[in-house]
Amino acid sequence: MRCWAVGSPVLPPISLPLSPIIPSPNGASSSSSRGFPNAEDDASYIKEPSFPCFKWRLLIAYDGTRYAGWQYQRSPPTIQCLIEEALIGATKLERKDLHLVGASRTDKGVHAWGQVAHFVTPFNYDSLESVHAALNGLLPVDIRVREMSPAVPDFHARFSTLSKVYHYKIYSGTIMDPFQRCYTYHCVYKLNYAAMKEAANYFVGKHDFSAFTNAAHNDRVVNPVKVIFRFDVIEMGALVQLEVEGSGFLYRQVRNMVGLLVQIGKEALPPEVVPKILASRDRRELAKYASGVPPQGLCLVSINYKEDHLKLPSDCPGTSFGCPNNLGGRDIIR
Structure with a gap:
């Protein structure tokens, strides 16, 4: 719900x-x-x-x-x-x-x-x-x-969350589509999608992601062990969409994982580098190979919750979806 x-x-x-x-x-x-x-x-x-x-x-x-x-x-x-x-x-x-x-x-x-x-x-x-x-x-x-x-x-x-789904979009055309500039990362290199898919599979499962998080001055104690349920690399013409679902994510974790996959897609690194960096549990190890990608390609798509926490309480109104018909089909703004 x-x-x-x-x-x-x-x-x-x-x-x-x-x-x-x-x-x-x-x-x-x-x-x-x-x-x-x-x-x-x-x-x-x-x-x-x-x-x-x-x-x-x-x-x-x-x-x-x-x-x-x-x-x-x-x-x-x-x-x-x-x-x-x-x-x-x-x-x-x-x-x-x-x-x-x-x-x-x-x-x-x-x-x-x-x-x-x-x-x-x-x-x-x-x-x-x-x-x-x-x-x-x-x-x-x-x-x-x-x-x-x-x-x-x-x-x-x-x-109450069970998992979160993020998408990251990369535009790999030589000339950037100006209508995509605010929502995708432009990579001018031709990417090896097969290598990226192989590498993404290494992230799936329960791992300590200490090597893939950035330090933040306002962070308190956070458990670095997360579960990645899936990490898909989907080709869509000049666009490639990376879809990752996990139990949770550390600060900048998704962008850091994508940054490494981009380097692998460029064939600068083999897919087998992923488990090596994961095992290090050291952000400095990742920094030897890749940096994070910019924010505009990332989107929080959905969040999954415990089913019993999504029940509607009694004696309360139902869900509102906006009722556009009551507003003449227009979104009225200030």
Whole structure:
């Protein structure tokens, strides 16, 4: 089950006196998260609120070109900052009361089709269409809430995940397609896709990915062992799309893995270099062979969740998909 879509700035409906959702303590705590630069209180976005409330899930798409990633900061603006501003306008609540949490902290310039977030309110809604429309009416055109739905107390955008799917696109034509420039990495070299596919298979399975993560000054203790369920290399004419699904990813892990695959595709390295670098568990070993690729080719496509965490709670409205017919087929923006 997923979340949001398109709409106009309409005030949310009056709340109904239904039974509130009382969040249960979440097993994962702020000790397992990265900090939030320029955010006044990281813990408020990780810990569940202690008061009775209603929880709401958002499915969000955005073009990350103009933004400094997901993670909250005001300048330069981030996706989380703008989502929170829209929520403040639509719900009339303060930022500290919303407890907005995103599933994945995408970097500057990275895009998303299936980002998921949740927030809370002290009141219920009888329908989500108007508040959904209000959010999209308050957001810039390159950020859209695709779906909005109520969530059960146990759902957590970050900690309920089973897997995440990222796509990375490479354009290998001699002359870059100008319409692809913001969404693909231009590689002027002819790539050996068979070698890239062979190398990608070495990533599949449970591994320590310490060699494929960049250090971040605001990182806390993170488990470097992740499971890669699949890593596909798909040819699409001048485009090649790398699709990777994993239990989770370390900071810059996907871009670093793709950077190595590009070097292998150029035939500068053999596919067998992958297990050697994995075994080293040392980022300096990867740096001998390859560097990460730029952010614009990367997109967070979807996130898979525990099935029981996606059930709709009772006494709450159904999922809103945007109701374009009620808006005259137009996405009304500011």
